[in-house]
Amino acid sequence: MKLLLKNGRLIDYKTETDKITDILIEDNKIKKIETSINSEEADKVIDCTNLNIIPGMIDIHCHLREPGFEYKETIKTGSQSAVAGGFTTICPMPNTKPTPDSAIILQKIIEEAKNVDLCNVLPYSSVSKGEKGEELVDFDEMKKAGAIAFSDDGMPVVNSRMMRKAMIEANHLGTFVASHCEEKSVAAGAINHGEVAEKLGVEGVLPEAEEIMAAREIVISETNGVRGHICHISTKTSKDMIRDAKKRGVKITCETCPHYFTFTVDEVLESGTNAKMNPPLREEKDRKAIIEGLKEGTIDCIITDHAPHSEEEKNQDLSKAPNGIIGFETALSAEIMNLIDTEELTYLDLVKLTSYNPAKLIKIDRGTIEVGKIADITIFDPNEEYIYTKEMIVSKSKNTPFIGKKLKGKVRYTIVNGKIVYQDR
Numbered sequence: 072m073k074l075l076l077k078n079g080r081l082i083d084y085k086t087e088t089d090k091i092t093d094i095l096i097e098d099n100k101i102k103k104i105e106t107s108i109n110s111e112e113a114d115k116v117i118d119c120t121n122l123n124i125i126p127g128m129i130d131i132h133c134h135l136r137e138p139g140f141e142y143k144e145t146i147k148t149g150s151q152s153a154v155a156g157g158f159t160t161i162c163p164m165p166n167t168k169p170t171p172d173s174a175i176i177l178q179k180i181i182e183e184a185k186n187v188d189l190c191n192v193l194p195y196s197s198v199s200k201g202e203k204g205e206e207l208v209d210f211d212e213m214k215k216a217g218a219i220a221f222s223d224d225g226m227p228v229v230n231s232r233m234m235r236k237a238m239i240e241a242n243h244l245g246t247f248v249a250s251h252c253e254e255k256s257v258a259a260g261a262i263n264h265g266e267v268a269e270k271l272g273v274e275g276v277l278p279e280a281e282e283i284m285a286a287r288e289i290v291i292s293e294t295n296g297v298r299g300h301i302c303h304i305s306t307k308t309s310k311d312m313i314r315d316a317k318k319r320g321v322k323i324t325c326e327t328c329p330h331y332f333t334f335t336v337d338e339v340l341e342s343g344t345n346a347k348m349n350p351p352l353r354e355e356k357d358r359k360a361i362i363e364g365l366k367e368g369t370i371d372c373i374i375t376d377h378a379p380h381s382e383e384e385k386n387q388d389l390s391k392a393p394n395g396i397i398g399f400e401t402a403l404s405a406e407i408m409n410l411i412d413t414e415e416l417t418y419l420d421l422v423k424l425t426s427y428n429p430a431k432l433i434k435i436d437r438g439t440i441e442v443g444k445i446a447d448i449t450i451f452d453p454n455e456e457y458i459y460t461k462e463m464i465v466s467k468s469k470n471t472p473f474i475g476k477k478l479k480g481k482v483r484y485t486i487v488n489g490k491i492v493y494q495d496r
Contacts, residue, residue, distance in 0.1 A: 079119025127159025127447030139168025252284035307360035329405035379468030
């Protein structure tokens with residue numbers, strides 16, 4: 072199968088490319104990138120006029136819920152949602168039931184993803200057995216079984232001695248521990264501490280809950296000369312600490328989500344529990360700091376933290392409803408509207424954060440569009456505007472504050488291993 076992409080705007084960070092060109096894909100690899108390629112060379116031609124072509128987006132932090140919570144999402148429905156959002160590789164977290172804390176459970180997830188055959192699914196192993204923080208998994212066994220990295224996401228590793236040992240062991244194996252930073256003693260609450268929590272009469276989550284644990288991971292990383300990775304940062308203080316650590320040469324990396332540079336805690340007043348997540352939406356100073364962190368290179372990548380929940384669960388009171396929102400299908404629009412249109416970032420910058428850097432972090436040969444490379448590609452219309460409705464959502468769950476809002480940017484095609492796995496029209 073030969074697929075030709077005609078007249079698209081190719082944007083690739085690694086090669087510093089931003090130009091109108093043609094791309095010929097043969098089988099699963101990129102064969103040619105030239106100004107003009109004869110259409111007769113291809114079996115199928117896609118007219119990409121006025122469309123952007125970027126390396127397939129990579130989400131190194133999401134939740135697919137299978138096994139154990141298939142009423143929220145499955146590997147199949149989550150993969151369908153991911154490719155609809157332009158993601159070609161996704162890395163699901165291990166807070167499932169059972170937890171992938173043994174090779175046999177992890178391999179079942181990998182096999183199911185292969186059966187679904189939509190996007191590359193590279194799962195995490197838990198750090199501890201059952202994510203209980205009591206006993207470490209067999210890191211070597213899990214890495215050999217296919218774990219891309221290790222995390223107890225959803226639960227912090229409270230024991231610092233255990234986290235130190237885990238980070239050292241993961242680094243020895245050439246991978247990392249992704250830390251869910253939450254100091255439980257100050258983490259009680261439904262939304263961010265402050266005026267909105269007081270107005271709604273709910274307990275507020277202190278920002279220190281994230282920051283205290285982030286500081287610990289920086290210390291462990293610096294003292295032991297190992298890489299630490301901090302999940303979904305949301306506060307100015309976290310961003311500043313990581314920036315300063317990086318300046319000292321600490322091997323620390325981090326990620327953030329579109330909702331932290333799109334919304335503030337005020338969104339809870341409009342969207343209720345569909346704007347409740349962990350860490351919570353913060354204040355405007357934090358939102359601006361997250362954007363600054365993306366601009367200055369402190370934040371290494373953008374992830375979705377796609378976290379499906381049923382409507383019944385989200386329809387509970389704010390204090391009782393579970394944390395999390397879905398994010399695959401709105402990430403690109405949020406990035407275009409809040410980073411590109413505001414001129415905070417260029418498209419080359421964005422590709423670095425959504426494709427190139429994530430590929431480097433998890434050490435896969437993706438994140439660039441070059442001759443000879445695997446054809447994982449996202450094609451989108453950067454200018455199309457539309458109202459996002461519940462009926463448009465591909466995910467099994469519908470928990471998102473973006474419902475009813477005007478969005479800009481629409482994925483047209485998602486190509487994985489040279490095969491079209493999503494087509495909008």
